[in-house]
Amino acid sequence: MSKAARGPNEKLGTLLALAGISNAGLARRVNDLGSQRGLTLRYDKTSVARWVSKGMVPQGAAPHLIAAAIGQKLGRPVPLHEIGLADADPAPEVGLAFPRDVGDAVRSATDLWRLDLAGRRDFLAGSFAVTAYATPASRWLITPADGSVARHVTEPTSQRVGHSDVSKLREAAEDARRWDSKYGGGDWRSGMVPECLRVEAAPLLLGAYSDEVGRSLFGATAELTRLAGWMAFDTGQQEAAQRYYIQALRLARAAADVPLGGYVLASMSLQATYRGFADEGVDLAQAALERNRGLATARTMSFFHLVEARAHAKAGEAAACGTAIGAAEAQLERSRKGDPDPSWLGFYSYDRLAADAAECYRDLGAPLQVRRFTEKAMASPTEEFVRSHGLRLVVSAVAELELGNLDAACAVGTRALEVAGRISSARTTEYVRDLLHRLEPYGNDTRVMELRERARPLLAAPA
Known part of the structure; x- marks a missing residue:
């Protein structure tokens, strides 16, 4: 079904011409994108003609699928207003913002958590777009830590958050990491991470806390959000993973935890590389490295170098890949048992370095x-x-x-x-x-x- 005609949609027609997509071609792309998300769509060239010449607005996920289809051809995100469909349901844009203000960041993250991504395939209408990482990465590089994040709430019903509340979230993150490694991101227990974010973490972020507790709270929620993204990535839900990663990076900035922010960027890099955007994967890994020089432990830096190597290998850059693997090995040799390595790096050892190096050389044909x-x-x-x-x-x-x-x-x-x-x-x-x-x-x-x-x-x- 479509909403009533509003007159010709010149914006959509212009962008279709710019992208070099015919009416039949757009219909086919929209149907294919819908099929990937479990939707049965039967648009044809006549449907597209109505959208362009009569200004009819398709309902449901279709406007976002149109934007995604055109964006894929142009190689960049296409917002709804650019194709004259700004009055469509805005929900699919949730989670892609990287707000400058801490309060807005909390709203952006909690809005994403409240949505059941696994059950809303219409929500996940936008395709993975590596360019969506550009603004989050640049803003994090410029300002990797917010000022005070203390939150003072006067309502008597507001929850006062303490370190014990944060500890529960960290325990949940530790449990989730073990589940994910042992059973995969699609195991039923993985659904407990988004549920924990919705039910446990969101009320805490909206409670009252000191700057010290707040930093720790934002760090714990960043870890859980990154985990939700990693699990979505492992199960092929690339759009959901991208949104979780962006919000995880923003929360890490509020936590003033630069190594954790680097870890999120490394996760973004692995996703970009996996999706075929090796150059962007290199950029994201190098961003993690540059910001963490002199801050992160040797083992942490080793992992970031290894992620960089994965991207170089996918790009066919053998020399750069070898240099990055060498740097990863050297940093790992410098690490010591008593180093203050973050808990989320518990998976990383020489075994993991060797495994990723093997994948690098697989990509390089060696x-x-x-x-x-x-x-x-x-x-x-x-x-x-x-x-x-x-x-x-x-x-x-x-x-x-x-x-x-x-x-x-x-x-x-x-x-x-x-x-x-x-x-x-x-x-x-x-x-x-x-x-x-x-x-x-x-x-x-x-x-x-x-x-x-x-x-x-x-x-x-x-x-």
């Missing part, structure tokens, strides 16, 4: 290096990081295949499938899918056919 680092990464597998173990197995299988060892590739691939079947992770499934794609030239081989048959339940499972 299977011998992949094998060398994978052997180091898998020297001491642990049940605590099940998803990581599964990903390492897939990367190892790819290396063996590229080295001409089909039997070893299928054997390791079978082990990877056993692990993948125990977790809920869209990323892991994509890694498996990539391995099977690489095995297609050997499709008639019995070992490959058996592996493909074993993978069928995993690939058929709903995302």
Whole structure:
């Protein structure tokens, strides 16, 4: 259904011409984007003609899908007002702002938390746009910490927040990290993180607290929000992840926690790299590094260098990647047991460095290096990081295949499938899918056919 005509929508027509999209092309793109979000849309070139020539406004998610479709072609976000649809439901814009004011930042974050992203596919109408990270990153670089964040509320019903309240949030974050590593971002327990933000964290941020308690509170909520983004990223909900990451970075600024802000930027970098925006991934990782020089621990800086290496590898920059891996190794060697490393870095050790280095060399097409680092990464597998173990197995299988060892590739691939079947992770499934794609030239081989048959339940499972 569409709202009544308002006269020709010249803005939409102009932008379609600028993007070089025909009426039929836009209809197809909108239908495809809707299908990706579980929506059944049947727009055609006549529908688009009505939007342009008669100014009809499509209802539901369609205006945001139109903006997303045009934005994909132009390579930048397209706001609704630019296509003459500013009076559509503004909800899908929630979570993309990086307010300068602390009070506005609280509203921006809590507005996002109140929305059930998993249950509102119409809300997630905008596609991932790496350019949406530009303003948050630049504002954080210019001012990585707010002034006083104390909140004085006179209403007698307002909650007074103390350190014990913050401790509960930190415990929840620690539990969530363990769940995520062991069961994947799609495990049912992962839904407890958004619920914790809505039910527990939001009332605390709207309560009364001193500057000291407030900083700690903003830090804890930033950790939880980043975790919600990471879990969304792991399950393929890229739009939700992007919104959570932006709000996590803003909360980290309110916490005056520069290393945590760097960690959020590193998460943004990994997402950008994964989505094919390697240059932007390099920029985000380097932003984390530059702001944290002299502030973060050696182990923290090592991780940021490693994230930078991942982006360089995806961009095909072998020399820069090697330099970044070398810097990551050097920083990790400098780290000491008594260093004040943040709790959220508990996952990071040489095993993780070796695993990511293996992925770097996979992207650079150097299977011998992949094998060398994978052997180091898998020297001491642990049940605590099940998803990581599964990903390492897939990367190892790819290396063996590229080295001409089909039997070893299928054997390791079978082990990877056993692990993948125990977790809920869209990323892991994509890694498996990539391995099977690489095995297609050997499709008639019995070992490959058996592996493909074993993978069928995993690939058929709903995302």
